[in-house]
Amino acid sequence: MSILLNPKKYRDRNYPDERSKEIMLKMIDWFEKKGLAKQKEQYHAREFCEDFQKFVTEEGFFETLLLPKGYGSDPNQYYSTYRMYEFSEICAFYGAAYWYTFHVSALGLNPVLMGDNEEAKHRAAAKLKENALCAFGLSEKEHGADIYSTEMKLYPQPDGTYLARGSKYYIGNGNVANIITVFGKIDGTDEYVFFLVDSAHPNYECVQNIIESNQQYVAEFKLNDYPITEADILSRGQKAWDDMLNTINVCKFNIGSGATGIVTHSFYEALNHAYHRVLYGKRVTDFPHIKRLFCDAWLRIMGMKLFGLRATDYMRVANENDKRYLLYNPIMKMKVAMQGEKVHEHLFDIIAAKGFEKDTYFEQAVVELTGFPKLEGTRHVNMALIIKLIPSYMFMPAEFEEVGRITDNRSDDFLFRQGRTRGYAKTKFHDYNIAYNSMAHLPNVKVFMEQIQAYKEFLMVSGPDLAKQMQDFDYLLAVGELFTMVAYGQLIIESAKIEGISDEVMNQMFDLFIRDFSAYAVELYGKPINTDAQLEKILKMIKRPVPNQAEFEKVLNEEVYSLVDAYIQNP
DSSP states (O other): OOOOGGGGGGGGOSSSSSSHHHHHHHHHHHHHHHHHHHHHHHHHHHHHOOOEEEEHHHHHHHHHOOOOOTOSSSSTTTOOHHHHHHHHHHHHHHHHHHHHHHHHHHHHHHHHSSSSOOOHHHHHHHTTTTTTEEEEEEOBTTBOGGGGOOOOEHHHHHHHHEEEHHHHHHEHHHTOSSSEEEEEEETSSOOOOEEOOOOSTTEEEEHHHHHHHOOOOOOEEEEEEEEEGGGGGEEHHHHHHHHHHHHHHHHHHHHHHHHHHHHHHHHHHHHHHTTTTTTTTTEGGHHHHHHHHHHHHHHHHHHHHHHHHHHHHHHHOTTBBTTTTTHHHHHHHHHHHHHHHHHHHHHHHHHHHGGOOOTSSHHHHHHTTTGGGGGGSHHHHHHHHTTTTTTHHHHHHOOOOOOOOOSSOOHHHHHHHGOOOOOGGGGGOOOHHHHHHHHHHHHHHHHHHHHHHHHHHHHHHHTTTTHHHSHHHHHHHHHHHHHHHHHHHHHHHHHHHHHOHHHHHHHHHHHHHHHHHHHHHHHHHTOOTTHHHHHHHHHHHHOOOOOOOOHHHHHIIIGGGTTTOOOOOOO
């Protein structure tokens, strides 16, 4: 059973309401009417997607998708992470430029919605009707992700107003957004502040687009004594700091769904090409190494999709007493995006020179996806967060009510009031063994569980010294990749049971995960700071999957190759 996005069959999905259905289907129809040729023409011309901006503004899509209950013109308005997931995946399926304008608009709007200024929330909601695109003014040229060192300042004036002075860098939509949330400090203090500016204001200077390789406009902008009043200030002090981090917490989720959309389209295109190509008297898809590459690519995308759907459920049930999303979210951003890069490696090995041709989707996709793991915190930054949760997740499970698949029209309002960003390492999780035990009858899940047990033993023999060892970021990444695999597999199993994925598919997926886990273990084994006790446990993590050639062929032919010509974008 394939759960991959297929725009040609999207009308068959279950939608919680007619407005949700309308948004997804109209967006797909818009892309398909544009067609691949026009899309590639705009891509190569590096044309900013003004047509997309106009369409989503006229249709009010962002007003529906980005606003929580109580804002906007729809009395039935609600914010749904599931709906955001679907829209994000669709946009990226057709091109990262469209996805990016959506993603940075969510980033830009969230500090308003999380802030203390109620009037500003309604002002922003009204502005979405005129221009849907927003921007998030956080990064600076000299400091990048070092947000402690922000140099943007508000200078107090005698009449109680302020003048904003400073510059921001890497700001998507900074050329056109009328809602730009800017993070800075009050001059002469250490007080952080979030405030609103508009790119149309004369004291706003859009200096340049700092990239030239694609359609995105990633701005450097300056505020030249831009006048700010209390009506423009969204939050101050600790609240501003927390709103900044919580905004990133919510929105980096889009990166995983975006990556899934991109590689799904790439997969269809590569499969169609390879199946219809004959070399040395054989279909390309009949060569043994091609079979393995296609099956691994499909299994990775299935894992990406299953994890994303399940992580969406945990985003939607989040509350003060359930913050499990704080682990699943950075995994969604980092792990899923990096899995997408592996998918492209597999597909590029299959289609080779075809992947460079200018009229293919793949040619742009493989370039655009490389940026996804680097957005909203690098692999290192997100792994540093993830690693803090090892003790709680691995050794101190808590009790939670079981969570099902959540696609209804409830409003995920907690995401806009997450509160203080502290106590992260104390986050509680349910027992990962519940999921794994439910599939322990599958030979490769059983082997994977043995790898997890060896990893747990590694953590126990490491003791308190592990924290010191992980001050070495290279070592931290190696330890963290193995931990991430445990949580990744857990949510995929939970999701697979909900979606009715067959045992054959899951056994083959864990064949792949055993190989991945072993590769990460070999990487960790090579680190010079391991102790002898650690090396012994790491060796136990290196396992071989239980081979089942008949099962592999069944999954390949009935699942993977059944998708030949299932989707072809309109020309």
